[in-house]
Amino acid sequence: MPLIASVLAACNSGSGGGQADLACAETGPYACQTGDTEPLYTFQWALNYAASYFKDFPDVFGGGLDLNVEPVHRMGIKGQGVNVLVLDTGTDLHNEDLAPNADYSMSWNFVTQQDDPYPDLNANSPAHGTVVAGIIAAAQNGKGVMGIAPRATIGGANYLSGQSQVFAAYGGAPWSGKADVFNASFGGDTVATPYESDIDNDTTTALRGIKNLRNGKGAIFVKAAGNSFNPGLCGRTAAYFDCTNPANDVSVLESNVITVAALNAKGSASSYSSAGSVVWVTGLGGEYGGAGNYGEGSQNGDGPTIFSTDLRGCIYGFSYTGAETPFLRGQTVRNGRPDNPDCDYTYMNGTSAATPTIAGVVALMLDANPALTWRDVRDILRISSRKVDADYLHHIPRKGDKPYGSLEDLATNQPTGQMGSAADIHDGAVAFPMDLGWQKNAAGYEYSNWYGFGVPDTEKAVELARQYKNNPSLSRAKDVQIPDFSEVAYWQLDPLSGTETSEYAGANIRIGAFPYQRVTSLGTFKAGTQIVDQLQVRLSGEDVCLGSLGIAAKSPSGTVSLLKLPNDHFKANGIDSFNAYTLGSFAFYGEQAQGDWELFAIAANPDTQIEVVEIIDNQVRTRLSTECPSTDGSGGPIDFKLLTEARIIAQ
Amino acid sequence: MTKSFRHVLGLLGVSLALASHAAFALTPGQKLSEAQIAQLGDLQVYDIGGTKVRVIPSQQSGQQETLLVNAQGVVGSSRNEVTISQASESSVQAKLQQLTPQPASVQHYEPTGITVLRYAEFGQAVEGLRALKAALPGAKVRLGVRFSTPVPN
Numbered sequence: 167m168p169l170i171a172s173v174l175a176a177c178n179s180g181s182g183g184g185q186a187d188l189a190c191a192e193t194g195p196y197a198c199q200t201g202d203t204e205p206l207y208t209f210q211w212a213l214n215y216a217a218s219y220f221k222d223f224p225d226v227f228g229g230g231l232d233l234n235v236e237p238v239h240r241m242g243i244k245g246q247g248v249n250v251l252v253l254d255t256g257t258d259l260h261n262e263d264l265a266p267n268a269d270y271s272m273s274w275n276f277v278t279q280q281d282d283p284y285p286d287l288n289a290n291s292p293a294h295g296t297v298v299a300g301i302i303a304a305a306q307n308g309k310g311v312m313g314i315a316p317r318a319t320i321g322g323a324n325y326l327s328g329q330s331q332v333f334a335a336y337g338g339a340p341w342s343g344k345a346d347v348f349n350a351s352f353g354g355d356t357v358a359t360p361y362e363s364d365i366d367n368d369t370t371t372a373l374r375g376i377k378n379l380r381n382g383k384g385a386i387f388v389k390a391a392g393n394s395f396n397p398g399l400c401g402r403t404a405a406y407f408d409c410t411n412p413a414n415d416v417s418v419l420e421s422n423v424i425t426v427a428a429l430n431a432k433g434s435a436s437s438y439s440s441a442g443s444v445v446w447v448t449g450l451g452g453e454y455g456g457a458g459n460y461g462e463g464s465q466n467g468d469g470p471t472i473f474s475t476d477l478r479g480c481i482y483g484f485s486y487t488g489a490e491t492p493f494l495r496g497q498t499v500r501n502g503r504p505d506n507p508d509c510d511y512t513y514m515n516g517t518s519a520a521t522p523t524i525a526g527v528v529a530l531m532l533d534a535n536p537a538l539t540w541r542d543v544r545d546i547l548r549i550s551s552r553k554v555d556a557d558y559l560h561h562i563p564r565k566g567d568k569p570y571g572s573l574e575d576l577a578t579n580q581p582t583g584q585m586g587s588a589a590d591i592h593d594g595a596v597a598f599p600m601d602l603g604w605q606k607n608a609a610g611y612e613y614s615n616w617y618g619f620g621v622p623d624t625e626k627a628v629e630l631a632r633q634y635k636n637n638p639s640l641s642r643a644k645d646v647q648i649p650d651f652s653e654v655a656y657w658q659l660d661p662l663s664g665t666e667t668s669e670y671a672g673a674n675i676r677i678g679a680f681p682y683q684r685v686t687s688l689g690t691f692k693a694g695t696q697i698v699d700q701l702q703v704r705l706s707g708e709d710v711c712l713g714s715l716g717i718a719a720k721s722p723s724g725t726v727s728l729l730k731l732p733n734d735h736f737k738a739n740g741i742d743s744f745n746a747y748t749l750g751s752f753a754f755y756g757e758q759a760q761g762d763w764e765l766f767a768i769a770a771n772p773d774t775q776i777e778v779v780e781i782i783d784n785q786v787r788t789r790l791s792t793e794c795p796s797t798d799g800s801g802g803p804i805d806f807k808l809l810t811e812a813r814i815i816a817q
Numbered sequence: 818m819t820k821s822f823r824h825v826l827g828l829l830g831v832s833l834a835l836a837s838h839a840a841f842a843l844t845p846g847q848k849l850s851e852a853q854i855a856q857l858g859d860l861q862v863y864d865i866g867g868t869k870v871r872v873i874p875s876q877q878s879g880q881q882e883t884l885l886v887n888a889q890g891v892v893g894s895s896r897n898e899v900t901i902s903q904a905s906e907s908s909v910q911a912k913l914q915q916l917t918p919q920p921a922s923v924q925h926y927e928p929t930g931i932t933v934l935r936y937a938e939f940g941q942a943v944e945g946l947r948a949l950k951a952a953l954p955g956a957k958v959r960l961g962v963r964f965s966t967p968v969p970n
């Protein structure tokens with residue numbers, strides 16, 4: 167019988183006719199009930215899309231999906247026994263919907279040095295961590311909202327007020343070492359920082375350390391991709407692509423980090439959701455919720471967001487007396503009862519909101535099978551994910567007139583309107599595809615830079631978790647294999663000296679002017695008889711315009727991935743010096759590594775300046791980008807150096 | 818491994834260290850203009866694994882963090898800490914006794930297997946990094962510098 171039918175038979179009919187292990191696993195007044203018991207559940211479209219309040223607003227709702235959590239809740243699987251730690255701005259664990267699940271021994275306040283993680287109200291966005299926590303584990307208690315894992319144990323820490331304490335926050339302290347799941351709805355993606363270098367921002371080391379938690383099974387680290395799909399950062403009116411790159415936050419280069427993009431209530435990428443080849447899956451984040459009573463207004467393509475808990479009271483938090491919509495002001499009434507009289511509930515968007523939807527799903531998986539390793543969890547999320555927005559490549563962005571999948575001319579730096587494809591990435595091409603859409607790799611997995619492997623189906627994920635429990639041989643306990651980087655290509659203007667020739671003996675040496683305004687094969691490298699987890703490409707350059715440089719890779723099986731696009735935000739500041747700047751791609755996941763991998767430089771025209779739109783101190787400013795010329799003062803080509811390295815992280 | 822273009826570890830140049838006060842707030846991730854960097858005066862330069870950083874002198878004694886600026890003009894922050902992973906606490910302690918400079922403090926995070934050595938100043942941390950890399954070839958030894966300040970997103 168189909169899974170859904172068997173679950174319903176076991177949990178709702180009371181017949182006891184299903185398999186014994188599908189019987190209701192929960193006791194208490196809410197045993198095996200869905201979130202219908204909670205007064206604001208109708209707004210939680212991520213948990214029940216079909217019955218949502220928003221279904222009556224077709225301008226902002228329709229064609230989307232939820233996480234399919236209800237079949238799992240009906241089984242009584244609600245996160246029991248799973249510890250989830252929210253590293254964020256702090257969390258108001260005293261909120262009536264968080265208090266039942268709060269664990270102060272898994273919490274820390276870096277400001278007060280106490281175990282109550284209530285946020286510093288002077289910090290940036292102090293309510294943020296309270297919203298995140300509620301999305302994961304708001305209790306089922308007849309009040310407010312319900313978390314995706316409403317019986318998970320929740321802890322919080324105002325890590326963003328104590329970032330220098332990364333080793334304590336990332337599992338090294340007694341309180342953080344209890345965590346099974348970390349939720350990290352934060353990031354920084356604007357700087358080209360070195361990776362696997364003598365200098366480290368500490369998160370790489372810390373993240374590898376959390377693989378030791380859970381008695382060696384590894385804690386699960388779920389991370390927001392970012393909200394940088396913003397055209398102004400790279401001087402554009404329409405957002406054709408993410409002007410930054412999630413990989414600029416080097417933490418997402420770690421294979422044990424699950425990077426999450428955001429989907430809106432119409433089944434498309436949230437307009438702000440960062441895109442790139444390090445995205446693993448997509449959660450639900452919505453749009454901005456800026457209009458209507460509950461965020462159902464449709465102006466400027468807006469739509470609803472994710473409902474959750476807030477800082478208590480109408481003074482602090484996202485819900486307060488001067489907020490944008492009646493619900494956020496505590497003024498809405500349904501069926502004669504006020505929805506939010508004390509402003510203890512709110513809604514929020516962002517990959518910050520999408521990430522805890524996935525952390526909640528992970529908690530349900532670990533409830534079903536606590537023996538899952540970090541690799542199992544990541545695999546199950548991938549396997550259970552659904553392809554969404556299949557044809558997004560042909561859609562046209564707001565304020566734009568060309569499809570997302572158009573070619574962009576490398577001389578004019580403008581979209582052409584002609585659709586591109588992976589076949590356009592070849593030596594000598596003078597245009598590149600801005601996105602490749604959904605591509606099936608040689609392992610049979612479909613991947614998209616916007617959505618990763620798609621949106622997880624919780625019912626399927628939990629069923630897989632149970633299969634792993636029944637058949638532990640499915641589990642993968644060993645770590646991925648992380649070799650050193652190997653030199654692939656070295657390029658400079660003038661012939662190499664004898665010393666330089668020996669230094670770069672392993673690289674494909676190129677001499678001559680940097681090949682702006684075209685696609686150029688940088689060279690190939692060989693990989694062994696392994697299965698790919700991730701490809702990484704590391705760049706070190708001097709006098710190379712990083713903002714005009716894109717990178718693509720082709721696997722031995724012929725799969726192509728865009729790891730970095732040219733004309734990104736690095737153009738704004740004319741960045742031309744970088745060391746060990748690293749990109750990653752999961753598009754090749756599961757493929758055979760053996761054979762020749764080819765790397766391509768997609769170099770645009772650096773001699774055009776762009777008008778950059780920036781927000782500084784909440785003021786919108788425009789300015790011309792810093793020059794990064796392709797020629798020197800005498801009109802000759804710029805002297806430069808570019809070293810390209812790569813490695814295959816293997817399963 | 819040494820390379821002319823990267824992987825150079827050590828002090829490149831020592832300035833007169835006459836840096837003036839920065840008349841503007843500095844936070845990790847902030848991009849400084851050439852003019853702003855010039856206001857900071859002559860700065861001590863290090864090349865650490867190919868990443869060039871200039872140290873911004875602190876005007877206050879006892880500062881726990883060292884501010885830096887990289888080749889892109891981006892401000893970084895270091896707690897003068899060297900981190901070691903893939904080495905046991907006992908092996909780190911054993912090697913550490915034979916090395917100079919000595920850290921001001923050592924903290925081991927048992928659940929994650931990471932040891933953090935804190936030095937009194939940035940230059941000592943750079944020296945400590947070099948010494949520990951040589952003494953613990955099987956370990957991952959890193960000097961912590963943050964070039965961005967993560968924000969809620």
